[in-house]
Amino acid sequence: MAFWRVFLAWLSAMVCRFQAQGTVSQPMRNFRCPLTPKWTRVTTPEPDVNTYSRSIQNLDFTAAKQGLRDSLSRALDPLNEAFDCSIGIASAYRVLAIGYAVGGEALDGTDKIAARRAYQIALRMMHVGMNWLTHAFVVKGKNDGYWIDESDWPITIQQMNDEQTAIQNAILKSGPHGHTPTWEEVPSDFRDHNISIAIVTMCDYPEGHVLPRYSLSNKELYSNRHGYTVIAESKRDDPSRPHAWAKISLMLKHVKQQTADWLLWFDCDTYFMDLSRTLDSILYKFGSEVSSDGRRRVRDDFHMLIQEDHAMLNTGVFFVRTSDWVASMLTEVYGGSTSPWINHPWWENAAFSHWFLGSNYQRLANENHIEFMREAASDMDGIYPEKVIVAPQVDFNSYHPITSRIFQHDTWEPGKFVLAFSGVQQASSPTVVSVLYGNYYRIMCRINKDLFSPLWVLECQMSGVPHDTGPRQQSVDSAALGTATATSDTINITTASSMTSITSSLSYSSPRSSIAASLATSGGLTRRSSRVSTMGGLKRSASSTEDATAATISDSKSKVLDSSEDDVAAAEGSVPEPTGTILSLWTVLSKTMIGVGMLGLAYSVSRCGWVIGILAIIISALASLFTLHLLNRCALMLEVVGNMLEPLISRWIPIIPETIGSFATRAILILICVAIVSPVCFWSLLYVVIIGIVYSDCSKADENTTVWPPANFWTVMGVLPIIIMSFGCHMNAFLVTDDLKNRTQKRVDIVSTAAIATALVIFIPAMVFPYVTFGYNVEALSLQNLSVNYVAVQIGYLALAVSDVCSFPLQVFPCRRSLTVLLTRGKELKPKAELKLRVVLTVCIVLIALVVAIFVNSLGVTFSLLGLIGGDCTSFIMPCYLYCMLTKDKIKEEGRVTWYTSAVVFVIGVVIFPICLYGIIYTDILHPGS
Structure with missing residues (x-):
């Protein structure tokens, strides 16, 4: 009082x-x-x-x-x-x-x-x-x-x-400020397959905006999980009205068409964060009753479920039943061309609020509260229309802290169902907001990683990345879109209709359909039926206004908030937008290939002969280029996000020594880019080859080079992995693709082709000149054939040693990361436990490397084993396997030649693995010195 x-x-x-x-x-x-x-x-x-x-x-x-x-x-x-x-x-x-x-x-x-x-x-x-x-x-x-x-x-x-x-x-003090739940203890994953639910949204954003891809991917991941329909549009029926009004006309259209039993409007700037929770559980929580047979069902007089934030009714998320009453209500709320609510700052929110509550001053003026509550079923009776139920904001529309700090709205935190960015764009800077969209998408993936198989985590991390792939026509298959019934094991193929974009002629269909289909049929993901339909092209509008109310007004003592340190703090840990160019990423990918391993090529050709040696290096280059193309194709098809490589390598091929999402790994890439300021730096290792000609000790030379292999079949197979390893840059392929600005298949293929060509131009002299000079006597590390009496050779020895010492951490970091993922199964550890594990693994890796370096004298064995394990697996087997698995249900779209070629390369890679392994054992263990 x-x-x-x-x-x-x-x-x-x-x-x-x-x-x-x-x-x-x-x-x-x-x-x-x-x-x-x-x-x-x-x-x-x-x-x-x-x-x-x-x-x-x-x-x-x-x-x-x-x-x-x-x-x-x-x-x-x-x-x-x-x-x-x-x-x-x-x-x-x-x-x-x-x-x-x-x-x-x-x-x-x-x-x-x-x-x-x-x-x-x-x-x-x-x-x-x-x-x-x-x-x-x-x-x-x-x-x-x-x-x-x-x-x-x-x-x-x-x-x-x-x-x-x-x-x-x-x-x-005495309960929720909305309607009292009718089934408070409903299981969060409750699903009633007797009712159909469609998620309706519109993403009307300018070209290049990051949100539509993240948002549509999130909605499809959620719908695929539970068997809902997704209806995504980007073209307003009436461009003369503010964009927020499109939700009313779009919902009205699908109510009249009876697209589903229930429709959920979901603003584009809103994410599902807890993917285990169903929409059915929300409907049953607030609008269910026990029928005569003792079963729960949705009440017949329940037609709309809305929520209120701290200021008023908010229609960023709401449910409606496809009924005549809802159609009439939406028609009146939308109004005619002279409706006074059209340009209200809160647009359709204000119109809904007035339609629901505007006449209460008349209807409730004479009410005696004591008498009324003696007969009323709820203290909310008559405040809203009887067919409308009001839920607390926390149930399905929590806000980001940037908005919540202005008014006392419910703030999203882990465990809550939905995160809405309403008002964030008005209260912060565009850069911060763009980072937040991606950051919270990755948070969503991380929160839900334990719900599904590792393949689902891969799908989630790969989803929603904005990039420009140019005009395309993409079909949608119902393994992702679910025309099958919930009890059927058969999934039929359908195609979603799409319309051409007004401004870019870009046809849009569900961006996540193909990966969802592949994972579903490969056994990595089990889901109920769902179907996704797109009702228009991904329109590139000139307007950048988001689906949010203008609720950023401050009190009389303050201004509208701009971006602040709090905004930046909220975005910590997120990955910047791609900044790489074709030139810069060409240097990175080439430097990955060009290293000390090239000095072992002459040794390999001395055992293979000219014909097999030259053919092997050319075929290896072409095969590596092809598998790089496959990886780039996967990256673009799956729309790889900034931190995508971590789940890819961790889950699919954890032994591959490269990850993304780790600050250390990304920092290493940046350091490499800074260090290699020009492609001219690649020639530094070629200088070592030239030194081998100018300063060679001809007393050790063997003029007898051979066209055909001087050794037997097993010796040739034992050194073949050295050539295979020489073009191994695939562990960085996704990293490079992710960092490329305006990434398209053509641009990433240019990077790959340039890198392979550069390496080939350098590798052939590195292979030919030492072999011509020293013949069969060439060492596994050809630099060792040079006399240390020459100053230039001494400088080469020193430079090579320094290079190896400096590059050793580059091998330790990804190796340790992969071992960490294997031991922890991808789960996050507490800081102390993570530090302890990191120290132990680092010590073990260094000690093992030290023991091997001390006791193994033959670099030929080392190069061969590395080439077999690292080269064959990462360059041929896994890229082809990944591509074939992701595209096996859409061979026609991808191209039969490409798909079957990748399958053949995969088979060859698998077959030569044991053959080469035995060749190494035969040459260096069973018959050393042969």
């Missing part, structure tokens, strides 16, 4: 202040009501608002409610003219809300149920008042918050927000 006593004292003072001021004698401003007969009662020195404020002060609630009812009836007729005095109407609703709230406080000591009823009504009066006040604030006044205090009524947005908070807190 203390709060309301203080408030009444303040209200009384304000009434006296404005009575003393008068208003007619003062100059009129644009935010005040016009001097017309309609507003005479409002603009006189004794306006209705002040009169009935005194009635509330005197605890005469009946007189206040009935008087304000009559005043609002006059002011709101016709509705269009009411916006001329929106601040006056806001004041009337606010005073009416205070009347109900103070009346509830008076009842609280004697009848808490009746008091709760009064609070519920008061809160919705505040919501309607906020609609009108926001119009006055944004449309009719300066956006600084001060002018409202100079108006005819004592009202500010911050004051109303504080009063709303007080009313909500009074309600929350």
Whole structure:
């Protein structure tokens, strides 16, 4: 009661202040009501608002409610003219809300149920008042918050927000501020296969915006999990209206078409974060009943489920049944071309709120709360239409902290179902917002990684990456889209319709369909049926406004918030946008191949002979280029995201020594790019080859080079992996593809081709010249054939040693990371446990490397084993396997030649592995020195 006593004292003072001021004698401003007969009662020195404020002060609630009812009836007729005095109407609703709230406080000591009823009504009066006040604030006044205090009524947005908070807190003492759940303990994964649900969204963003890809991928991942339909559009039916109105027309269309039993509108800037929770569980939680047979079912009189944030009704997420009542309601909310709500700052939210709550001042004016609650089933009866149920915001529309800090909205945290970025773009910088979209997408993947198989984690991390692939026509198969029934094992192929984009001729269909189909049929992912249909091309609009309300207004003491350190902190750990060029990434990929291993090529050709040696290196180059193309194809087909390589390598081929998502790994790549400032640096190792010619000790030379292998078959197979390993850069393929700006298949193939060609041009001299010079006597490390008596050779020895020492950590980091993933199965460890494991693994790796370096003298064996394990597996076997598995259900679309060629390369890689392994054993163990 203390709060309301203080408030009444303040209200009384304000009434006296404005009575003393008068208003007619003062100059009129644009935010005040016009001097017309309609507003005479409002603009006189004794306006209705002040009169009935005194009635509330005197605890005469009946007189206040009935008087304000009559005043609002006059002011709101016709509705269009009411916006001329929106601040006056806001004041009337606010005073009416205070009347109900103070009346509830008076009842609280004697009848808490009746008091709760009064609070519920008061809160919705505040919501309607906020609609009108926001119009006055944004449309009719300066956006600084001060002018409202100079108006005819004592009202500010911050004051109303504080009063709303007080009313909500009074309600929350005895339960939720919306409808009471009908099945509180419903399992979060409950699914009723007798009802169909479609998720409807629209992503109308400019070309290159990061959100649509993340958002649509998130929605499809969720729908595939539970068997829902996704309907995604990007073209507004009526471009003359603000984009937010498109949700009404789109929902109305699908209600009339009866696309599904229930439709869920889901703003584009909203993510499903807990993918285990079903939409059915939300519907059953608030709108179910026990039927005569003892089973739960959705009530017949339940047609809409909405939620309210701290300020008002928010329609960023809402459910509707496909019924005639819903169709009629949506038609009236949408209104005609002269609807006064079209350009309201809160657009359709304000129209919904007015349609639901705008007449409560009339219908509830004579209500006796005590008498009403004796027969009412709920304290929310009659506040909203009987077919509408209100849920708390926490159930399916929590906000990002950037928005929540402005008003006291529910803030998303792990464990909550939905994250909405409503208002984030207005309250922060575009750069920070773009980072947040990607960062929270990855958080969503990480949160749900234990729900599914490792293949699902791969799919999730690969999804939603924005990149420009040019015009395309992509079909959607129902392994991802689910035309099969929930009990059927047969999945039929369908094609989703799509329309050509107005501005870019880019046809869009579900970006995640192919990967979902591949994983489903490969046994990595089990799901119920779902179907995804796209109702238009991915339109590239000139508007960048997001689906969010303009709820970033501040109080009279502050400005609208800009980006701050808090925003940047919220985005920590996220990956920057791609910055690599073809030139820079060519150098990185080439440097991955060109290393000390090239000095063993001459040794391999000395055992193979000219014909097999030259053919082997050319075929290896072409095969490596082909498998790089396959990896690039996978990367673009799956739309690889910044941290995609970590789950790919960790889950599919954990022994491959490269990961992404680790700060250390990314830092290493940056250091390599900085160090290699020009492709000319590649020639540094070629200089070593030239040294071998100029400063060679010809006393060790053997002029007898051979065209055909001088050794037997097993010796040739034992050294073949050295050639295979020479073009091994595949562990960095995804990393390079991810960092390429404007990535397309053509651009990444250019990088791969240039890198392979560069390496081939350098490798052939490195293989030929030492062999020509030293013949069969060439060492496994050809530099060792050179006499250390020459200064240039000494410099070469020193440079090679320094290079190896500096590159050793590059091998330790990914090796340790892969071992960590294997030992922990990808689970995150606590900091102390992670540090302990890291130290132990690092020590073990270094010790093993030290022992091998001390006791193994033959670099030929080392090169051969590395080439077999690292080269054959990572360059041929796994790229082909990955591509074939991801595309086996769409061979025609990908091309039969490409698919079958990859299958052949895979088989060859598998076959030569044991043959080469035995060749190494035969040459270096069974017959050493042969």
